[in-house]
Amino acid sequence: MEILLICVCGMSTSMLAEKMKQAAEERSYQINIEANVADNATDIVPDYDVVLLAPQVSHKEEEIEKIVAQYEDVELGVIDSLAYGQLDGEAVLKQALNLVD
Amino acid sequence: MKKFNNFLDNKLIPFMTKISNQVHAKAIRKGFIAVLPVTFIGSLIILLHRLPLSIIEKNQKLLFELYEITLGLIGIFLVIAVSYNLAKEYEMERLSIAQMSLVNYLLVSISFTEQKITLDYLITPNLFTAIIVAVLTVEIIRITDQFNFECQLPEQIPTAVCETFTSLIPGFESVLFFTLFSYIFQSVWGTPLSGFINYILSPVVNIVDSAFGVFFFGVLSQLLWFAGTHGVATVGVILRPFLEQNWLVNAHLQMSGQEMEHIFTMPFWNFYMLIGGSGATLVLSLLCRKSKVEQLRETGKVSLLSSLFNIDEPILFASPLVANKIMFIPFIFIQPTIGVIAYFAIKYGLVSKSFIRVPWVTPAPIGAFISTLDWRSLVLVIVLALLSGLLYYPFFKRYEQKLLQENE
Structure with a gap:
């Protein structure tokens, strides 16, 4: 499974991505998690199964939703801001998995 | 407080979001990111230029030239980057539009007066000109494209022949537009258009660059x-x-x-x-x-x-x-x-x-x-x-x- 985390510069999401990878490894899930920037969304969204927006770009949800809607098998969500601040890899991983179910 | 939150959520945020999601804003933002490598290489050159070492002092001139072709010419890199990204947003032909924007940028930045070509305006920082030229060039080409020029030729002649000529119209029109403008400005104002753009924007620059x-x-x-x-x-x-x-x-x-x-x-x-x-x-x-x-x-x-x-x-x-x-x-x-x-x-x-x-x-x-x-x-x-x-x-x-x- 491929998960994409989106923020403005790809900095804070890359920190969260590392935590999520750790959480996935502990459960021996085969999941690839990457961080990128909102402005690249059009090009990269189709390569993923789940796209999660950082809370500080939640105002771009509508715009990203339009891109995601073009692909049947891509799900979109906004990361809970407390989980994001705490870099809670487990909680966000769970959120991503719930979106796919 | 409630009123204030209301203002934030219902007025300020939607307004700012609208600006920031706008295609031009996005293209400009991506343009600045695209020129970062050149920016940092140029910055490194300035840094080297200032080092108190004898090898540096011997090569001051070389470093100065390196500075000029990176940061001095930053407008060239930015006009390409912004127009390329804007063309991409519109799903237009990116590379040729970027080239056309560069032609127009050179047109408004180079001074041709008295049979002499002056590059002074080209090697001074001109980000505003670069942005304006990039956006205008793409828009002129996009709007002209919508007219769908067609020409009537006898059936025996392949349609591609006709398209070869009509496809030149939008780009040509943008060049014509900038040629006219820069000609008028050079004769009335005495400097290229880019000098004028910096001049009219200077009050805004001063307001931004203040304690306020x-x-x-x-x-x-x-x-x-x-x-x-x-x-x-x-x-x-x-x-x-x-x-x-x-x-x-x-x-x-x-x-x-x-x-x-x-x-x-x-x-x-x-x-x-x-x-x-x-x-x-x-x-x-x-x-x-x-x-x-x-x-x-x-x-x-x-x-x-x-x-x-x-x-x-x-x-x-x-x-x-x-x-x-x-x-x-x-x-x-x-x-x-x-x-x-x-x-x-x-x-x-x-x-x-x-x-x-x-x-x-x-x-x-x-x-x-x-x-x-x-x-x-x-x-x-x-x-x-x-x-x-x-x-x-x-x-x-x-x-x-x-x-x-x-x-x-």
């Missing part, structure tokens, strides 16, 4: 953050061209041995205001780390290291600062306040102006030092960071107290 500008954009960015939106990126849509232009002008003046002009520059914003990230939270992270409340200690643990590199989303969302009424006043006003203090420290000559661009994730004291090559800037950042901590302290204590009571 520092305070205004500082507050605006923090208000957006308070409402949970990435303030720096959103405000950057308007602010960034000015801040980039300002440090480039300083670099240009410095390299040509003149007094620098601008205080509010990209390095100023990154290292005197966003110390530890948005809201100047570096010392606040330390306060959290030492807190009596476990929740805050955990946040401090996560955010302290990242805050050293000016990334503070953990503290913004976990302590939290975003939408936290107790922290509203310090969160909104500390960053602009230390910005204004830095502004006057530079204005009155206590610290030098910045003229070298350093990546924003450089720890603030180091970033400030490299961008000014003045050790006093390092002291200034440390003083500002401590001051921000001091100003946060009473509010932080009150918030901590509240959390303690809730936990009991």
Whole structure:
């Protein structure tokens, strides 16, 4: 499974991505998690199964939703801001998995 | 407060979001990111140019030329980057449109008067001209394209022959437009169009580069953050061209041995205001780390290291600062306040102006030092960071107290 985390510069999401990878490894899930920037969304969204927006770009949800809607098998969500601040890899991983179910 | 939140959520955020999601804003933003490699190479060259080594002194001329073909010509790189990205947004032919924009940029930047070609305007920082030319060229081509020119030829002639000619019309029209304009300006005004653009924008540049500008954009960015939106990126849509232009002008003046002009520059914003990230939270992270409340200690643990590199989303969302009424006043006003203090420290000559661009994730004291090559800037950042901590302290204590009571 491929998960994409989106923020403005790809900095804070890359920190969260590392935590999520750790959480996935502990459960021996085969999941690839990457961080990128909102402005690249059009090009990269189709390569993923789940796209999660950082809370500080939640105002771009509508715009990203339009891109995601073009692909049947891509799900979109906004990361809970407390989980994001705490870099809670487990909680966000769970959120991503719930979106796919 | 309720009225105010209403204003934030229903007026300010939608308005700023609209601007920032706009295709032109997006293309300009991506354009600035695309020219970063050239920007940093040019910055490294200025840095080398200033090193007191004999090998450097022998090669001053070479370094100066390297500076001119990187940062001196930055407008060329930006016009290509912006028009390419805008063409991409519109799903048009990117490369040829970028080339056409470059032709038009050269047209408005090179002075042809008296049979002599002058490149002065080409090698001075002209970001506004680059942006305007890129956007106008793409728009002229896009609008002309919509007319769908067709020509009637006998059936025996392949339609591709006709298309060969009609496909030239949009690009040709954009060149015609800029040729006319720059001809009129050169004859009436005496300088190329780019000189005129810088001239009419200079009052706006002066308003942005003032204590008021520092305070205004500082507050605006923090208000957006308070409402949970990435303030720096959103405000950057308007602010960034000015801040980039300002440090480039300083670099240009410095390299040509003149007094620098601008205080509010990209390095100023990154290292005197966003110390530890948005809201100047570096010392606040330390306060959290030492807190009596476990929740805050955990946040401090996560955010302290990242805050050293000016990334503070953990503290913004976990302590939290975003939408936290107790922290509203310090969160909104500390960053602009230390910005204004830095502004006057530079204005009155206590610290030098910045003229070298350093990546924003450089720890603030180091970033400030490299961008000014003045050790006093390092002291200034440390003083500002401590001051921000001091100003946060009473509010932080009150918030901590509240959390303690809730936990009991």
